[in-house]
Amino acid sequence: MGAVTTIQTAYNLISPLIPNYVISLVVRDMTILELAPTIMSLVFAGKVGSNIAGELGTMRITEQIDALEVMGINSTSYLVLPKIIASLITYPMLVTLAAFLSIYGGYLAGTLTGEITGTEYIYGIRYDFVAFNIAFALIKSFVFAFLVASISAYKGYFTSGGALEVGVASTSAVTNSCIAILLADYLLAQLLL
């Protein structure tokens, strides 16, 4: 994403009045504010959300959840809570890694194609840096992680029927998570920026 943003920004910056370091400045802000937390969360919903819904749905239709209930175990807190906590812990790490790789990818694309020098790129990503953007990205990542894990767990946990319904629950978990992410993305931007 960082590489594509670098190339496309360079392609659009045709005025000689605009310095080259603006390319990396754009890459930095786009990555931190939007690309890393939001695009990654859509991928996260596709991978982890469908996995959670599929796993819980299968457990439901094969009576594994009933088996837990019969043993006197609260199946919701035993199965769902750890998934939400794990998502809240790991997703911000994933976003941090994604942001780093995106910005580094932009550096490689920009320097290897000659669109920007390494020095200009480093100058750009440090220029006028707003630390709150990092906090904003992390807040978004916590919210998105919670949405994906809880929506997917809900869809999986309340699956009824057979194998077909597990597939439906899995698909529904991904689509609902994506819609919720995009809505939350707008709301958070409106509230916090």
Next chain:
Amino acid sequence: MIEVRNISKSFDGKQILHNISSTFKKGRTNLIIGASGTGKSVLLKSIVGLVQPDSGSILYDGRDFTSGSKDLKTDVRREIGMLFQGGALFDSMNVEQNIIFPLNVLTKMPKDEKLDRVNICLAKVGLENVNKKMPSEISGGMKKRVGIARAIVNNSQYLFCDEPNSGLDPQTSIKIDNLIKEITHELNITTVVVTHDMNSVMEIGEYVMFMYEGHKLWEGNNENIFDCQVKELEDFIFANNLMRAVRRQKDQQ
């Protein structure tokens, strides 16, 4: 002993259970029989608390399970072991982890003791050297046996089996039936089995309750079931060629 008193249950306006009452005594195998869709599994799920009945009560050795406190329900549930139709083994755990699971979450037993219990239970159900196998690596009959081992590992006082013979060959079915009967007598527990298999009725039916369209129509045992005067039960029993042959033989004698 489990007492079921006037249990009724409806789903979406359709009544599934009509005022069912019965007593399942300790130390004998209690069977609930009937055709598919007659409410057997709903009754079983109501008894174990997976379904909340609309009215009536269920008493576990005098403890009211339906209207009791949350703590009482948890206490009762810890004395329940259940074998589900498909085994309901946890896919992500191997056989040993599946059986040890109730001990891990419900007791503070030392690990060695827990492993001993697992091996004792596996030996009791006739399985050896399967501890590290995953559920996907064992047969349907073995899954049922592991399910029974998991159900009894916590010294359960009540054992429930939902269609323990479904999907099994006749020889394995008989083994599972005998295993359930042996465990019931040996551990002196209350066992309730839901089945529509007449072979199971003849093998282990020390108490048999027949359900038809959500009603209890008959109760007795495997010795007097052929003398029943209930048409629906006769139709159910003699739908099977083998049972018709048994009837003919009995009539000739």
